[in-house]
Amino acid sequence: MSISSQTTGDKLTISISGRFDFDLHREFRAAIDSISESTKHITVDLRTTEYVDSSALGMLLMLKSKMGDQKDKVSLINAKPEVKKILEIANFGQLFSLA
Amino acid sequence: MTASNNNFASSPKALVADDSLTQQLLLSHILEELGYQVTTANNGKEATELFDPEQFDVVFMDIEMPIMDGIEAARMIRKTLVDRFIPIVFITGGDSDKYIDRCADVGDDFIKKPFSANILSVKTRSFLRIKQMYDEQIRQKKEIEKFKAQQDKEHDTAADIYESIVNTGYMQSPNVHSSLSPMSKFNGDILLCAYTPADKLNFLLGDFTGHGITASLASAPAAEIFYGMTAKGYGIREIAEEINLKLKKLLPVNMFLAATLACLDRENHNLSLITCGLPDHFLFCKETGSIETIVSKNLPLGIISSSELNLTEKHHAVSSSQRLILFTDGIIEAENSDGIPFGFEGVKNRLNTSDDSCFDSILSALNTHQGKANQQDDITLVRLTCDFATEKWSLYASNDNPIHIDPSSWKTSATLDFNTLKRFNPVPTLVNSIMEIQGLTPFRESIFLVVTELFINSLDHGVLELDSSLKSTPDGFIQFFDLKQQRLEQLSKGYIKFIFSHEPYKNGGKLTIRIQDSGNGFDTQSMTQSLGKNKQYSGRGLELIRQICDSLEYSNGGRQATTIFTWENN
Numbered sequence: 001m002s003i004s005s006q007t008t009g010d011k012l013t014i015s016i017s018g019r020f021d022f023d024l025h026r027e028f029r030a031a032i033d034s035i036s037e038s039t040k041h042i043t044v045d046l047r048t049t050e051y052v053d054s055s056a057l058g059m060l061l062m063l064k065s066k067m068g069d070q071k072d073k074v075s076l077i078n079a080k081p082e083v084k085k086i087l088e089i090a091n092f093g094q095l096f097s098l099a
Numbered sequence: 100m101t102a103s104n105n106n107f108a109s110s111p112k113a114l115v116a117d118d119s120l121t122q123q124l125l126l127s128h129i130l131e132e133l134g135y136q137v138t139t140a141n142n143g144k145e146a147t148e149l150f151d152p153e154q155f156d157v158v159f160m161d162i163e164m165p166i167m168d169g170i171e172a173a174r175m176i177r178k179t180l181v182d183r184f185i186p187i188v189f190i191t192g193g194d195s196d197k198y199i200d201r202c203a204d205v206g207d208d209f210i211k212k213p214f215s216a217n218i219l220s221v222k223t224r225s226f227l228r229i230k231q232m233y234d235e236q237i238r239q240k241k242e243i244e245k246f247k248a249q250q251d252k253e254h255d256t257a258a259d260i261y262e263s264i265v266n267t268g269y270m271q272s273p274n275v276h277s278s279l280s281p282m283s284k285f286n287g288d289i290l291l292c293a294y295t296p297a298d299k300l301n302f303l304l305g306d307f308t309g310h311g312i313t314a315s316l317a318s319a320p321a322a323e324i325f326y327g328m329t330a331k332g333y334g335i336r337e338i339a340e341e342i343n344l345k346l347k348k349l350l351p352v353n354m355f356l357a358a359t360l361a362c363l364d365r366e367n368h369n370l371s372l373i374t375c376g377l378p379d380h381f382l383f384c385k386e387t388g389s390i391e392t393i394v395s396k397n398l399p400l401g402i403i404s405s406s407e408l409n410l411t412e413k414h415h416a417v418s419s420s421q422r423l424i425l426f427t428d429g430i431i432e433a434e435n436s437d438g439i440p441f442g443f444e445g446v447k448n449r450l451n452t453s454d455d456s457c458f459d460s461i462l463s464a465l466n467t468h469q470g471k472a473n474q475q476d477d478i479t480l481v482r483l484t485c486d487f488a489t490e491k492w493s494l495y496a497s498n499d500n501p502i503h504i505d506p507s508s509w510k511t512s513a514t515l516d517f518n519t520l521k522r523f524n525p526v527p528t529l530v531n532s533i534m535e536i537q538g539l540t541p542f543r544e545s546i547f548l549v550v551t552e553l554f555i556n557s558l559d560h561g562v563l564e565l566d567s568s569l570k571s572t573p574d575g576f577i578q579f580f581d582l583k584q585q586r587l588e589q590l591s592k593g594y595i596k597f598i599f600s601h602e603p604y605k606n607g608g609k610l611t612i613r614i615q616d617s618g619n620g621f622d623t624q625s626m627t628q629s630l631g632k633n634k635q636y637s638g639r640g641l642e643l644i645r646q647i648c649d650s651l652e653y654s655n656g657g658r659q660a661t662t663i664f665t666w667e668n669n
Contacts (some may be wrong), residue, residue, distance in 0.1 A: 054355075054357065054428070055308060055353075057308065057355075058308045058354055058355065061353050061355070061402060065352040089376055089377070089378055089395045090376040090398065091376065091395060091396070094398055094403075095398065095402070095403075
């Protein structure tokens, strides 16, 4: 269970492995706080995320809020079927670009 | 040298027990030089009598003494130290060395005769440091215990308040069967249930993000809105929008309410659902065994503004053999000892025609799945039975004692333009406002029903130009609702006008309700005729009005309806 982030130009990629739940909130908050002004787009890579809960969805909303609440500024990618199911139940496709 | 123990606010206090007066004086002298206030005892018994944990910081104890030896005295003193640390130091040397082993059980250290002022100084400073650390720890422990007790008390109070807010207004319904563990309630799961004045069953199952008090805190405004608006006859769409608006304002960005709102309408045998982010529900028919999966269509509430929300509401024509099974994520995530979740299949597998108590079998299957050791207290399961049998309804018919108010004359009107018609259902507001004018309160439900039916007719067939023949089949009924929603969204002209007038009549009053719309009207003759043939899905509204009111007349080519309701004081 960990968060790693990588910046390429004005793009930031945040990768989350293991369970993405309340236990990650400090780490995730720290990641959000460290987003610089120059970041124009954020990709959240869920390739190695095994599970998301509603706290995780809340954290994604905080991330979106930090990026000015615009749908195209945050992409959620590579979600496994079980993770994707939870994102779909919450209809997060309306708020983020899902790929 | 006296400054060596300056960590203590007042000078530290030592108890010295020795039967040799010389040793006593010598040790006392050195300790006094080190800044101690010294009390002396001549034997162990005297030492135990003089000892008071509040009064001393360190005890020096000779081993061989008359009456009571040092080891016994130390043992007794130690018993009085429940959660304190006061170092007990044995004075050794000469013959007493042989007792050292026994001393170690009750003492903290030894000093050897003859005494060295330097060694005593070092040792006493170290004792006091340890004692200070220990005292600090005890102080913190007590503080934490006090804090915990206070928090437990607050938690209990919060739980009580939570209970009364969420349950005040809760109307028990024979059609709603639920299992909410107390834990899950305080985790932010809520179940709300109440009947509208028109005897529709409104229902909300919700799950707030996060845990504990924070999550359940937000239940209060949601419950207040739900019960308040249901009592006034608002529909689930308006309620969902209002809750969304409130939560968006109140909650931090990362918190929201995943919820499903349902309205069971006995009149139309219709189940309306607004699904906002809860796991799939199952609409199960116990006759045929069919299971329809209801997937969440909307964002959870409290994330975006109500104007952007654009809620999708789904209508299902239902029969009395259908049940809606709803749950929050605790149930599908419940793991067995191998870490395998109960899952949607776990619920679905229990839904079969042979077993009428599918609810209990889901719960017992879940129990078996989890095993005793792994019991997680976070289970919310609800069954909404679409039973339209008479005895399951009209449970909360108003039996308020009518208040005698002298009938008076008044007239009021309201015109609703297309913008208003698009946005909300004006009936509750209108009915509430006329209720305030006159003592019509005892007839609130009847008047509500009449105004609702008149309004729906004018809106559907007048302003929206919908063909009621669509409603003659279950499929057509759903199509009708979809088309209605679509036309409402696109509405760019039209109005509906209500004129209410009241005058004294006999022992009571006569309320005339007139409604006019901007539509094309209809052939009033054919409409009345078709009523007899078509009782299943539509047309029952007008019949209801005729039953309640004294008259119902259409004029102006179907663009105006007038109905008269008379009432009497008992």
